Amino acid sequence: MTRDTDRPTPGPSAAGHAEGFRARDGRRPQAFRLDDPDVVLAEEGLAVRRGAVVVTPAPVLPEPEEELPLPPSPPEGSRWAALFWTGLGGLVSMGLGLAVWKLIEDLFARSDWLGWTATGFAALLVVAALAILGRELFGLMRLKTLNRLRLAAARALLHDDRREAEGVVAELMTLSKGVPRLFRARSELSGHLGEIIDGADLVRLAERHLMAPLDAEATKLVADAAKRVSVVTAVSPRAAVDLVFVLLTAVSLVRRLALLYGGRPGALGMFRLFRQVVAHLAVTGGMAAGDSLIQQVVGHGLAAKLSARLGEGVVNGLLTARLGLAAIEVTRPLPFAALKPPALADVASGFITRAEKKDAPNRPD
Amino acid sequence: MASGYMASWYEGLVEEARLAALTLLDRAEDLASPTLRLGITGLSRAGKTVFTTALVHALTRGGRLPVFEAMHEGRIARAVLEPQPDDAVPRFAYESHLDTLMLERRWPESTRRISELRLAIDYAPARGGRRTLTLDIVDYPGEWLLDLPLLDQRFADFAATSLRLAREPARQALAAPFLAALAQVDPAAPAEEGEARRLAALFTDYLAACRAEEVAMSLLPPGRFLMPGDLEGSPALTFAPLDLPEGAEPPAGSLAAMMARRFEAYRERIVRPFFRDHFARLDRQIVLIDVLAALNAGPAALADLEAALDGILAAFRTGRNSWLGSLFRHRIDRVLFAATKADHLHHTSHDRLEAILRRLVERALARASDAGAEIDVVALAAVRATREASVKRGRSELPAIIGVPEAGQYDAADFDGMAEAAVFPGDLPEHPGALFDPGRGGFRGLTDATGGDFRFLRFRPPLVERNAEGRVLPLPHIRLDRALQFLLGDRLR
Numbered sequence: 001m002t003r004d005t006d007r008p009t010p011g012p013s014a015a016g017h018a019e020g021f022r023a024r025d026g027r028r029p030q031a032f033r034l035d036d037p038d039v040v041l042a043e044e045g046l047a048v049r050r051g052a053v054v055v056t057p058a059p060v061l062p063e064p065e066e067e068l069p070l071p072p073s074p075p076e077g078s079r080w081a082a083l084f085w086t087g088l089g090g091l092v093s094m095g096l097g098l099a100v101w102k103l104i105e106d107l108f109a110r111s112d113w114l115g116w117t118a119t120g121f122a123a124l125l126v127v128a129a130l131a132i133l134g135r136e137l138f139g140l141m142r143l144k145t146l147n148r149l150r151l152a153a154a155r156a157l158l159h160d161d162r163r164e165a166e167g168v169v170a171e172l173m174t175l176s177k178g179v180p181r182l183f184r185a186r187s188e189l190s191g192h193l194g195e196i197i198d199g200a201d202l203v204r205l206a207e208r209h210l211m212a213p214l215d216a217e218a219t220k221l222v223a224d225a226a227k228r229v230s231v232v233t234a235v236s237p238r239a240a241v242d243l244v245f246v247l248l249t250a251v252s253l254v255r256r257l258a259l260l261y262g263g264r265p266g267a268l269g270m271f272r273l274f275r276q277v278v279a280h281l282a283v284t285g286g287m288a289a290g291d292s293l294i295q296q297v298v299g300h301g302l303a304a305k306l307s308a309r310l311g312e313g314v315v316n317g318l319l320t321a322r323l324g325l326a327a328i329e330v331t332r333p334l335p336f337a338a339l340k341p342p343a344l345a346d347v348a349s350g351f352i353t354r355a356e357k358k359d360a361p362n363r364p365d
Numbered sequence: 366m367a368s369g370y371m372a373s374w375y376e377g378l379v380e381e382a383r384l385a386a387l388t389l390l391d392r393a394e395d396l397a398s399p400t401l402r403l404g405i406t407g408l409s410r411a412g413k414t415v416f417t418t419a420l421v422h423a424l425t426r427g428g429r430l431p432v433f434e435a436m437h438e439g440r441i442a443r444a445v446l447e448p449q450p451d452d453a454v455p456r457f458a459y460e461s462h463l464d465t466l467m468l469e470r471r472w473p474e475s476t477r478r479i480s481e482l483r484l485a486i487d488y489a490p491a492r493g494g495r496r497t498l499t500l501d502i503v504d505y506p507g508e509w510l511l512d513l514p515l516l517d518q519r520f521a522d523f524a525a526t527s528l529r530l531a532r533e534p535a536r537q538a539l540a541a542p543f544l545a546a547l548a549q550v551d552p553a554a555p556a557e558e559g560e561a562r563r564l565a566a567l568f569t570d571y572l573a574a575c576r577a578e579e580v581a582m583s584l585l586p587p588g589r590f591l592m593p594g595d596l597e598g599s600p601a602l603t604f605a606p607l608d609l610p611e612g613a614e615p616p617a618g619s620l621a622a623m624m625a626r627r628f629e630a631y632r633e634r635i636v637r638p639f640f641r642d643h644f645a646r647l648d649r650q651i652v653l654i655d656v657l658a659a660l661n662a663g664p665a666a667l668a669d670l671e672a673a674l675d676g677i678l679a680a681f682r683t684g685r686n687s688w689l690g691s692l693f694r695h696r697i698d699r700v701l702f703a704a705t706k707a708d709h710l711h712h713t714s715h716d717r718l719e720a721i722l723r724r725l726v727e728r729a730l731a732r733a734s735d736a737g738a739e740i741d742v743v744a745l746a747a748v749r750a751t752r753e754a755s756v757k758r759g760r761s762e763l764p765a766i767i768g769v770p771e772a773g774q775y776d777a778a779d780f781d782g783m784a785e786a787a788v789f790p791g792d793l794p795e796h797p798g799a800l801f802d803p804g805r806g807g808f809r810g811l812t813d814a815t816g817g818d819f820r821f822l823r824f825r826p827p828l829v830e831r832n833a834e835g836r837v838l839p840l841p842h843i844r845l846d847r848a849l850q851f852l853l854g855d856r857l858r
Contacts, residue, residue, distance in 0.1 A: 032765075033785070180490070
């Protein structure tokens with residue numbers, strides 16, 4: 001017998017209450033003890049007797065291990081660059097075809113204030129140019145710092161050197177000060193710094209705390225870029241168009257990754273960074289032999305025969321993904337030790353599955 | 366009566382000036398360190414203590430709060446308990462309540478008086494930097510709010526109102542002993558202490574009887590009769606409403622005059638200081654409401670709850686802080702109404718519960734949004750004690766919840782407080798109007814001879830979960846994060 005807390009489920013007599021909402025449902029409150037022999041838990045997988053009450057607990061959703069990646073923040077516009085263009089634009093608009101100096105002289109001859117205005121714009125140009133130069137230098141220095149930090153961290157990991165590790169973590173904390181979303185991670189980490197932790201563990205701890213959220217976001221950036229490239233390549237009417245698009249995407253991807261990991265690359269910095277990325281790609285090889293994706297790519301050779309555009313899209317996407325992964329390794333201030341580096345499958349799965357779905361009907365059996 | 370009018374006008378002015386001075390003082394402190402005073406209230410058994418404990422626990426331990434932006438974005442570094450600012454107010458016993466909840470698996474003792482707790486939240490604003498927000502949590506019984514309308518009442522008004530309530534059909538049986546005693550009392554007779562004590566005791570008994578689970582009445586002023594705290598037995602609590610002849614002043618030295626004097630003392634010594642020192646200084650307020658208990662008890666309880674909420678809502682000085690006005694006058698600018706114990710329902714009914722609550726506070730919603738305050742309604746469970754399931758019996762399938770019911774509940778002797786049970790508490794109506802519509806029969810409560818349409822059991826708190834390293838996991842909850850986002854989110858941007 002099931003034991004009801006209240007009266008048993010109503011028989012036909014309950015139909016007398018025709019008013020109100022209960023006429024629609026007619027379901028009375030009931031309770032069933034789970035240790036009652038007449039009550040069966042569905043998860044036990046037993047054959048259910050007739051007349052038994054079956055209780056199916058709702059599946060418990062697993063807690064997400066890591067927090068969801070945050071939406072990537074848009075790169076902020078630069079005020080100095082704006083000033084630069086203002087200054088230049090001002091000058092250009094004042095006298096196309098006239099030499100600046102001559103122009104100013106001429107303008108002075110015409111009226112003083114025009115001349116002074118032109119001088120002002122010229123001064124702006126100089127100031128902005130200096131500022132941009134300074135930024136370039138700062139970006140280069142930051143790049144150098146990050147490279148040095150990575151090396152030092154690798155050394156600390158190798159030799160389990162606590163003092164070097166402390167230096168690395170302290171520098172990392174200063175670098176990450178500008179990132180508000182790392183505030184909690186940073187203060188947790190600083191709480192741990194007082195404890196007794198070995199050098200290699202300290203670097204790993206810092207990596208887990210400070211890099212994990214950034215890694216998730218970086219993976220998302222690369223995956224998005226790769227997907228975009230593969231789609232655009234597949235649908236673009238001309239080879240030239242997708243060539244330009246792939247190049248632009250690659251540059252912006254590297255820039256955003258560098259920004260994410262604390263770099264401040266200017267034009268020169270980007271140039272150098274790009275060289276590093278390409279060099280890294282050359283060292284690791286375009287394709288890792290052990291990668292399970294390689295079979296898929298071979299398989300897509302077939303897809304490419306059937307639909308050339310689609311195959312190109314997949315290859316271009318894969319290239320972008322590779323480039324992105326290399327860029328992560330180059331821009332990340334710590335080497336991958338405690339956390340797994342994102343694999344090609346993590347960033348390329350989006351467009352591979354899409355392509356597979358798309359060309360599945362084309363595939364000959 | 367002109368002089369009396371002048372006197373009360375003057376008193377009102379003094380009161381306003383005092384409030385303004387207190388506010389100015391608070392604002393000055395605010396400049397030094399930003400402070401937010403959050404009031405947590407609700408009628409008794411609504412779950413104030415559990416909510417406060419869960420809130421502090423979630424903030425200090427960093428619970429799973431995906432909707433609470435500042436926490437989810439990792440911008441809250443830590444929240445720590447700090448010594449509270451008011452030395453004369455008891456501290457909220459967070460640690461012992463948490464132990465009761467997690468170690469003993471019992472619900473903590475209910476709020477019987479006002480208590481406070483101060484939390485300092487270190488956070489980074491979204492644009493960078495580092496700040497500290499001081500959060501003062503004030504936990505007080507909702508019954509005290511029902512006293513606030515008494516501030517404008519004289520003894521005659523109070524007596525008339527409460528006797529009218531006592532003679533309503535739903536309460537008449539419970540009030541019978543008191544009413545019978547009252548019939549034999551002559552208000553104009555000379556005052557006698559024994560008589561006053563007897564009447565007050567009977568009146569208190571009647572109020573207490575209205576609180577039983579099967580009846581679950583809510584509108585029961587004066588609130589301190591049920592929550593006396595340390596005032597038990599003092600003359601200010603030894604009065605009762607009397608049948609007074611219309612318009613006549615009671616003769617000096619009579620029972621009525623003594624009762625009136627004590628009522629004034631209650632108003633001036635107990636209600637007004639609470640209003641001035643605590644209630645009028647709040648910035649944010651959450652009102653916890655146990656809608657399910659009223660549904661258990663029946664339509665009369667639901668109607669009574671609505672009336673009580675109306676009384677509570679009239680007390681809020683809601684309204685957006687204007688720049689100049691805010692210097693001199695506190696206003697609560699956000700109020701959240703929360704139907705607690707949402708874990709007693711399958712999640713498919715949560716929206717319906719919210720609809721019922723919205724219907725209950727409808728009038729207040731209209732009034733407060735006119736005044737510019739933000740108001741929201743949520744169905745939540747500060748500590749989630751159940752999981753969900755579906756029960757198949759024959760051909761019918763019921764959405765149920767699984768938990769451990771507390772032992773010895775009304776009509777459920779089967780529960781020993783150890784075994785799990787799957788419970789189907791009844792279907793909430795799709796349109797809340799069906800519950801409030803007496804013409805169509807409304808619904809049946811537990812007092813109904815044919816049995817209730819709803820039966821919400823009380824469950825024991827959940828088992829404490831630990832992760833692989835043996836660290837205690839944060840308590841599970843339902844929509845606590847949404848409540849936090851509404852109450853604190855804008856101050857942590």
